[in-house]
Amino acid sequence: MIQPFAGRDFISMRDFDRGQVEDLLARCRQFEGTSKPLLNGRVLGSLFFEPSTRTRLSFESAMKRLGGQTLGFTDAATSSTEKGESLWDTIRVVEGYCDIIVIRHPAEGSARLAAEATTRPVINGGDGSNQHPTQTLLDLYTIEKRAGRLHDLKIAFVGDLKYGRTVHSLIKSLCLFPNEFYMVYPPSLGLPSYFLEDLQEQGIQSTDFENVEDLPEDLDILYLTRIQRERFPDPIEYERVRNSYQLTPDSVKRFSDKLTILHPLPRTTELDPDLDSHPGTAYFDQAHNGVVVRKTLLALLLGAG
Amino acid sequence: MATAAMKEEEKAVTEERDLEVKKGRKLQVSALKSGTVIDHLTQGTAPRTLQLLDLDRGATVLLGVNLPSGKQGFKDLIKIEGRELTQEEINKVALLSPKATLSIIRDYEVVRKIQPNAPDSVEGLIRCVNPSCVSQDPLVRTHFYTERKDPLKLRCFYCERSFDKDEIDFI
């Protein structure tokens, strides 16, 4: 069997075309529910230069469910980077301790640099505001599972579209398929101009709104993101914006029953807890799907899939 | 008679044109026995082009800045004595001056004219526009892909941020 992913890195969704994304998602489906000890005796080096409990636990769960083990650190303060060791050297040292590496680091491009430093497969667990490809893959996986397809969907992104890395990466990947996009954001938090330029060059268009009430009723996917207080110099402006994007059972009533509500979590106040029991809610499934997606990736990159 | 007069006039015109061409050539390349002339540089880029080509030390170089040019209004020009630039070096010039033309001179004669072509990738030379990029670390050599040549658009190999010619910041 051909193993096109064995030995590869998983750094950016940019590296994968439509066929490869579809292939990856098909492999994820095959991994659903299976916990064979495919990675018995293998070790994952989990290098978290900044804390991210969810991503780290999800990777550790995935590795352990496949019979593998993990080692690593959970923030830069406990790692030798505090002592001034370069990222390159850290990777060169750690590659001797493990078979595959997941790295989360605040510098953009750090995962690509790590991949250059070692022959071991490297997975990007988030590099600053650039990429978080395993999040993107689990988002795609969740959308496909809920909607039954990744094309011809009406998809809205709501919230902070300027700094939201998950949003950028997901939009890019969904652009591989024909879809209709809606962007809903407060005036100062639209997509950055360099990102819009990229979309324009691909011939991708979107409809922009300031309010969720303007979205079409037959919307398929509503992807909500957190708006962070620190993005607003004016606290009054923050309060106004925060309330305008608060999703409640009432505010989603007007949508059809095919609506799926997604959120990368953690949430603040933009998702009313009363929505948790709404049939369109999928944000906890989304988080759980992180494990099957990461299991699939670990197995494929280690040539055990 | 009429024919002879016309021929005479024609000859005069031709001679005058040849003289212009010679004068022109004199202006452009007479000082150069052999080497490279880089013409039609974007106005103001000559000093940076020299740095880019590592010519600010060693080689004998003549600089022309703010020269009148029909095509562009004003241009810069560089003459490099005794050195023929390689294609790779020439392509670097296109990063700053997409309209530049190069002439390789041997024994006062132009033996080759070259149109520079922006390189497919650039390593070193340029700083990433993104202050949070891992390549801001002086230990990391910067690396960019040319995503579009005209107008130039580069993308960082590391942080994936794209930027255009106006944002290029040479190291």
Ligand SMILES: [Zn+2]
């Ligand atoms: Zn960069």
